[in-house]
Structure formats: structure tokens, C-alpha cells
Amino acid sequence: MLVLLVTITGGQPKLVNQPPGTAAQVANTDWHNILKLKIKGQGWQGLEHPFDRLPVSVKKDITEAVWNLSHNSAGLNVRFTSNTQSIRIKWQVRFDNNLSHMAATAVKGVDLYMKGPKGWQWAGVGKPGKKLNDELLVSNMPAGLKEFLLYLPLYDGVDSVLVGVEKGASFEPVPEESQKKIIFYGTSITQGACATRAGMAYPAIIGRKLNRETINLGFSGNGKLDLPIARLLTEVDASLYVLDCLPNLMPEDVIPKTDAFVKELRERRPKTPILLVENINYDHAWVDARVAQIVKDKNINLRKVFLDLKAAGIKDLYYLENKNLTGTDGENTVDGVHLTDLGFSRLANRLAQEISKIEKKYK
Numbered sequence: 001m002l003v004l005l006v007t008i009t010g011g012q013p014k015l016v017n018q019p020p021g022t023a024a025q026v027a028n029t030d031w032h033n034i035l036k037l038k039i040k041g042q043g044w045q046g047l048e049h050p051f052d053r054l055p056v057s058v059k060k061d062i063t064e065a066v067w068n069l070s071h072n073s074a075g076l077n078v079r080f081t082s083n084t085q086s087i088r089i090k091w092q093v094r095f096d097n098n099l100s101h102m103a104a105t106a107v108k109g110v111d112l113y114m115k116g117p118k119g120w121q122w123a124g125v126g127k128p129g130k131k132l133n134d135e136l137l138v139s140n141m142p143a144g145l146k147e148f149l150l151y152l153p154l155y156d157g158v159d160s161v162l163v164g165v166e167k168g169a170s171f172e173p174v175p176e177e178s179q180k181k182i183i184f185y186g187t188s189i190t191q192g193a194c195a196t197r198a199g200m201a202y203p204a205i206i207g208r209k210l211n212r213e214t215i216n217l218g219f220s221g222n223g224k225l226d227l228p229i230a231r232l233l234t235e236v237d238a239s240l241y242v243l244d245c246l247p248n249l250m251p252e253d254v255i256p257k258t259d260a261f262v263k264e265l266r267e268r269r270p271k272t273p274i275l276l277v278e279n280i281n282y283d284h285a286w287v288d289a290r291v292a293q294i295v296k297d298k299n300i301n302l303r304k305v306f307l308d309l310k311a312a313g314i315k316d317l318y319y320l321e322n323k324n325l326t327g328t329d330g331e332n333t334v335d336g337v338h339l340t341d342l343g344f345s346r347l348a349n350r351l352a353q354e355i356s357k358i359e360k361k362y363k
Contacts, residue, residue, distance in 0.1 A: 029088055029164040032171045034078045034150070041075040043181065043215050043236040051076060051158050053217065054232070061228035066219050071095075073152035074191045075184075075203055075216025079174040080163065081147050086139035087112060087124065088164030089150070092132045094157035101334050102194040104128050108156035111198040112137045113149040113208065120149060120208040125197050128153075147174065149208075151199045154192035155220070182206070182355065183215045183233055186244035189280070190218025193338040200341045205348035210356065212239075223248045225257040227264055234268035239359060241265060241272060242351070246279035247337065251297035255305045262305075266314055273358055276306055278322040280347070284336035291336075295322075318358055325350050 035050060044055040054062070054070035071094065093108045105111075110126035124137030152158055165171050184190050184203040192201030199205070207214040215236070217229070223245040233241055249257060258276065265274055278299045285292040299322060306319045325347055326332040332343030339347065 028167045030167050030169065030171070031090065031162045031164050032080075034161045034163060037078040037080055037173045038176065040077050040079065040213050041215055043183065043238075044232075049157070051152065051161075053215075058228055058232050062226065063222065065222045066226070066229075069191075069219045069222060071157045072155055072191070073157050074154045074198075074201065074218060075214060076152040077149055077204070078161075079147065079149050081145055081172045081174060082165045082170050083143065083145045084165035084169035084171075085141045085143060086166055087137045087141075087148065088135065089126045089137055090132070090134045090160075090162040090164065091126065091128075091152075092159040092161075093128060093153060094159050096131050097156045099155060099193070101338065102155065103196040106154050106192060106195045106197050106200070108153045109198065110135075110137075110153065110161070111151040111200075113151075113199060114138075114141075115147040115149075119211075122197075122199065123148070145170070149199075151197075151204060154195065154198050154201055177213060179212055180237060180239035181213045181215050182210075182240050182242065183217060183236060183238045184242045184244060185217040185223060185229060185233065186242075186277075187218060187223040187247045188220035189247060189337075189339055190216060190223065190244050191220050192216070192218065193220065194334040194340065195344055196341055200344050202339075202344045202348040202351065205344060206352045206355065209348065209352045221248060224253075225249070225261040227260060230261045230264035231268065234265060234272075237269075238272060239362070240275060240355060241269075242275045242277065242355070244277040246277070246298045246302060249298065251294060251301055254298050254301035258302060258305045259309065262309055262314060262317065266317075271316060273316040273318060273362065275318045275320060275354065275358065276302060277320045277351070278302055278325070280322050280325050280332075280339075281328075282336050283330045283333045286330070288336075318354070320351070320354050 046055040048056050051073045059067050089110050091110055099107050105125050105127055108128045112123045113120045114123040126135040195201050203214040203216040225245050279295045326343045327346050
């Protein structure tokens, strides 16, 4: 519990040990708009809004649902350095969304990491209470220059984000990286349902593990291997395209949609590797025979189209089975389908291993 000590100086009360968020502490803050930094996790210019995921040029070609979901800032993040010993964040969400099965800290909160002895380590989370939020994420940090990584909300957008550092503290962008981006295209699971914090969506975890910029193109319920998205992906000179769309497809759609999507990618990007990911095993499949059969049939069809594409001469195409993707103890999901932080950690670890193995072939 915080204690407020009061001393008397010249007859006036003076606050000595103030709790976070007092007027004096806020007044001792320099605010920096993150638009002064490079917004990472975006692959295109020509955006309708600075925190969107897709450009206006594709709006006429995609479904209304995908366009609306592209206003969610899933995967977007900024990096900066500062010698501050505390970090405040002011952010205004666009829609004030709420999901019954997902923590608000992930839906519309912000998530802060700092580089520490073990690489990227969690530092603090912004808990949203309304559309405009002002939160102290971390304080009492050691002196000296530190590097930070701030993730934006997964299932909402933002209109503005300000980083607050101690008055007079430094605030600088991190130099651009030369490595190509990894693009993840998929479903609500890819977008981040149901992580508890924005940094726990699996593309974000992989980005930290591999120290790479990742683009999260998860579209809840709408990652359906639509060809306009394939054409859009090829506008980015990525190091790898990860296709994780089976949870949004029916078994009969897997072969024709995967075949057309992969061929479109390969025609426009002849040498960029493509990784096909099987449908994860849902935690309730052991007791729901219908669910188990659907997952099995989708994965059988994905394996078939993968082998057919390879036989047809499609090169640099890779495949990841769902064995050990999320573990076998049945403790990976919120609702049988959408992953908890535990499930995301397991999935990210396995995917990161596979991605590293693939990319070593191209160095």
C-alpha cells in the first residue's frame, strides 16, 4: 500500500512520497507522440489512418469485414530509447471494443517491454478504463539509457498514443533494421485471441525471440486465403510468408484456396519462401468427435495440396504439422479454440524453431 507523507515547509504542505498519477508527477512528464517514431508491423504506405494495417488501395478488393478489422492495430509497435526511470502512456482507442472471452488489456490496452539481461523482458501494461487512458506503466527503473518496445492494442485501434518520460529525459528512435520482415496471415488466433496482453500474440512473441520485425495480418473469422490479400502480400519484399488460415476454412475449401493463393504468391515472388501451417488441435477435440474430424480433414487436405504443389514444381514451399504446436495437456485455450498465453508461448516456440530452420537455407 502506498503511503502519502506530508511535510510542512514555510507553512505550506508538501507532498514527499506521492502515489502514481498525482498531478505533480504528471506535471513532471515530457510527452512524445509515437508518430515521431517508425511504426513497426506495417507493410504499406497510403493508409487511411496512421495506425491501420492495410492500405486504401486494397479497400475495393477485399471484404468489408477484413477492411474493418484492418483498423485494429494488432502487431503494431514502436521502439525507442530513453534514460527515464518511469514510463507513462496516454492512448485513445478508436472503438472501445469489448470481447467476452478476452482480457481488455489485450483488446485495447498497450504493452511495454524493455531490453534486459535476458533480451526483451516485460515491463508493464496499460489497463484501459475508457476511450482516453493515462497510465503509469513502470517506475523506479535503474538510471541509464534503456531500450523499449511498446505494442498497440490487438482488437481495437488507436487514435493517438503519447509516451511520457521524466522531464528532461532523452527520447530517441531506434535505428532501422536491415533484415526483411516476416508476414503472418491468418485468423483470430493470429490476430491474438485470446492473449492477455498485446505482446503475447504469437507473431509478437516470435518477433522478440528472433529480433525481427513481424507483420500481423490476422483477421478474426476472415483469414480465408482471399486472392486480393495474396497480391497485397507480394508488394512487401518479405523474408517469409507464413499462412495460418485453416481455422477459418472448411475442409472442402482448403485445397482450391491454398492452391490458388500459393500460385499467386509464387508468380509474383518467385523465390520468397512460404510456410503452410496445419490447423492446431483444438483442446475440446478429444471429446467432440465432429470437431476432431473437421480438423483432421482440413489437415489431410492441406498436406495433399502441399504435395501436389511441390510435384507441380513450386519451390521454396514448406509445411508444419500440428504435432506439438500447442502441447497435448489440453490447457492451451480459453474456449477450446482461441489460445491462452500458455498456448501462444508454445505455438511461438515451435514456429520460431521452424522459421529459423527455413531462413538458414537462404543466408
